[in-house]
Amino acid sequence: MAAEPILRTEALTRRFGGLTAVNDVRIDLRMGEIHAVIGPNGAGKSTLTNLLSGDLPPTSGRILFRDRDIAGRTPHRISRLGVGRSYQKTNIFKPFTVLENCRLAAQSRAPHALRILSRAERFRDLARNAEAALELAGLAQRADEIAANLSHGEQRQLEIAMCLATAPTLLLLDEPLAGMGATESARMVELIRALGRDHAVMLIEHDMDAVFAVAQRLTVMVNGEVLESGMPEAVRASPAVQSAYLGHGE
């Protein structure tokens, strides 16, 4: 993977009082590459995602996205630069229809969002982007359902579809498989693999089978620090990783 990283962190650190949740982390994310981040609970994976998406400001360090330091910018600014994220805990607009969830996501990219007297449905391009995202995430036939009525797995798919409707270049996926059944998981893995071809993807996941099935690069975090990073097979073979994490038979 010779491509230049689209996102690169330098000495990224986040402290909560006395606890250092993310400590001196360096990570590179590249276009067309799925970079999985694994580690035991409390390793700092979700905090890392929150730092990259702007949901949390870092205590110190830099986040270079396309060579621009975005550390500490607000989530909406980072989102507009082309960084989309999904949440570990399903985070959707439950009272709205599935399509409206994605239409709103697509609208965030539209310059006419502040036109207050035109009907939202008039903007066909938004609906098309939303439908395309639903199609990609495999939810097209559920478009008119109220999001609250979707199964857990479908809500996870919607989470990703909303993210896609904003047309991001970098996807931060925080445990997309959490709580999914086997069939749903298999579909999601396929989706992630497909997205990895034309996006940069950071995948946080506990499901090791899924991780080794799709990841081209693997980073192991323990106690807020990067323990090992590299090609999945090399990382898997690393003695430090074996003893600290994988060795426990997950």
Place this chain on the structure above:
Amino acid sequence: MNRRRSDIALAAALLALALFPLAGSTFYLQLVTKIMAMAIFAMSLDLLVGYTGLVSLGHAAFFGIAGYTLALLSPQYEAANLWTTLPAAMAACAMFALVTGALVLRTSGIYFIMVTLAFAQMAYFVFHDTALGGGSDGIYIYVKPEMKLAGRTLLDLGDLGQFYDLVLILMTAVYLFLRRLLGSPFGRALAGIRANEQRMRSLGFPTFRYKLAAYVIAGALAGISGYLAALQFGFVNPEILSWHNSGIVLMMVILGGMGTLHGAIIGAFALVLLQEVLANQAWFGEAAKHWQLAMGVLIVLVALFLPRGLAGLGARPRKASADGR
């Protein structure tokens, strides 16, 4: 509710209101005029409370500022011009909303309630304790504003029936404007903010700016109602900015059903008419003096048994699937 059915019901209600002056006595004409002005007030608050999820307890500030703007701009013995004073009143409210909104919208939930209340109380004391607006006595508006077009009087606002028409037209216009706004991309974004603001931010929406825009629009629209009330009663005093007034309009929105524009109108009618009925000594004798007690009980009952307000009564029960949960 079926959109077409609700449109027919609405058109019928507006027609009834348009024909009402043919039947109503002076007393009732004045009462309904007052209610329709309050309905504008309630709809403007519903934009914040019902659609954006911002519970404000300081909405009376806009009502009062608009009233004082008219009073202060009215020459003592001549008629003011409606075409300049109404926009001026709305602009004053929009300015107040922009400045205070930039501060209050940094808070949320219970703090938002407290800070909006605090700003309204500050506005109250500015008019109560300084000579700017005649102190606690307020100001009289001796001559009603004129509404002329090319030298001809369009509506004589001193005439009860014609003033009634103006208020009805403005109430309808505000309703249609807000309905349009809520169906626009901007309105959808407000709904998204109400449902899940954090998610809106992570999708790339600058939610603060959206909320501020809604706050300014709500303030300017509330200004219309304050202007009309000042025009109708011919005087302003600091009480129109008091927290009682903010509380009453909030009760109208809750009673009618939050997040339904027509609910705000229904709430305004229900609250004012209830007050008239419960305080009627001919019907309730001595008990009429304690009408606020009965009103309180009724509000509690509505809150308990009609969570979607009076507007929820007419609507068919939503399919279980449509409930937000």
